[in-house]
Amino acid sequence: MNIEISHFIMAIVTCERDKVQSGFAPVFYTENEEESEKTAFLIAKITQGMAHNLENGVYIIVRH
Amino acid sequence: MDQFLFFFTISLIMGVLGRVYLMRVDYRQYPSYPRGVIMHLTFGIISAALGSIAIPALLAKDYAAVTFLTLAAEQFRSVRTMERENLSLIEDFELVPRGRSYIEEIAKIFEGRNYIVMLTSLTTSLMLYAFSNTYAAVMVGIIILVLLKYSMKGQRIEEIAKVRIGKVWFDGSLLCVDDVVIMNVGLKETKERILKTGIGVVLEPVDQNANITLANIGQRQAIIHDVVTQVGIKKDLDEPDFTPLARRNVNNGNVAFIFYPSIQSEEALLRAVRYAPVLESARRKPTESGAAYGKGGRR
Missing domain, CATH: 3.30.1360 (Gyrase A; domain 2)
Structure with missing residues (x-):
């Protein structure tokens, strides 16, 4: 049987420290939007997840 | 007895040819060639044999042999289960999965094709007995086969x-x-x-x-x-x-x-x-x- 984590937020990436305080998923703080995008891309690749943009400076990486 | 053997042989050949006719290896490559095809041909031969045996058995007053037909139901179900299991097992490793509904549909079609084979054999042997004319019986067999094939045809999007x-x-x-x-x-x-x-x-x-x-x-x-x-x-x-x-x-x-x-x-x-x-x-x-x-x- 194939056991996988799915439908789950793997990580949160943001440069807006006050938008994300804590959570069950690891939070990665970045310096700016550009770095956020790059970090989100890398985490998505590593976890085979997908990066979503919440359009408020917060990216979440979700395994679907 | 020789006559019964003749009935059986002709209907068996009709059934097997029917299975070959129904075998479609197209862009889906399913059943997979060559092993999957061999498997389904073998199943087809068994289905044809089951359909062919019924009339000769009845004529020989061997009523017990007719119960063989009950085996047919079991046999067809196993074809469906085999297809379902086979496709479900490889599903996890498809880049784009088929989905359970499609798998069930494919399994159903394979089961249906075996019914067609059995009915073709059954009709052929029945006609052989009724008309005592091989050509007429084979013609009726072919007509039944083609009719059933077209009645199974599904819609397109x-x-x-x-x-x-x-x-x-x-x-x-x-x-x-x-x-x-x-x-x-x-x-x-x-x-x-x-x-x-x-x-x-x-x-x-x-x-x-x-x-x-x-x-x-x-x-x-x-x-x-x-x-x-x-x-x-x-x-x-x-x-x-x-x-x-x-x-x-x-x-x-x-x-x-x-x-x-x-x-x-x-x-x-x-x-x-x-x-x-x-x-x-x-x-x-x-x-x-x-x-x-x-x-x-x-x-």
């Missing part, structure tokens, strides 16, 4: 929906095809690649029946799988962003698809969608309902 290209665009980070939101895409690079390689397709159901049929999730997955098999896909394991998706416009029942085909041809893509099968298990006919449309319905 083009019969229940208008298929056209939809505009792929972004509303902020939301990927849309025409007026339907497909998903949220986070990264700029991904967006650019989607705009470059993604082609949107919109299915407009022709009536209320088609509307509810296209809403079926298994049906949508079957279309996606079938299309990807034919026009390919630009996606790898670690790129869930490029998974072809289908979302429905709840107001008018339109279903919008996004594909990333290797063959970047809108015409080829549209053709592939048009020829995709309508799943028997997804078909609904609300227009026959007494509750919704005031028709006769069930009392």
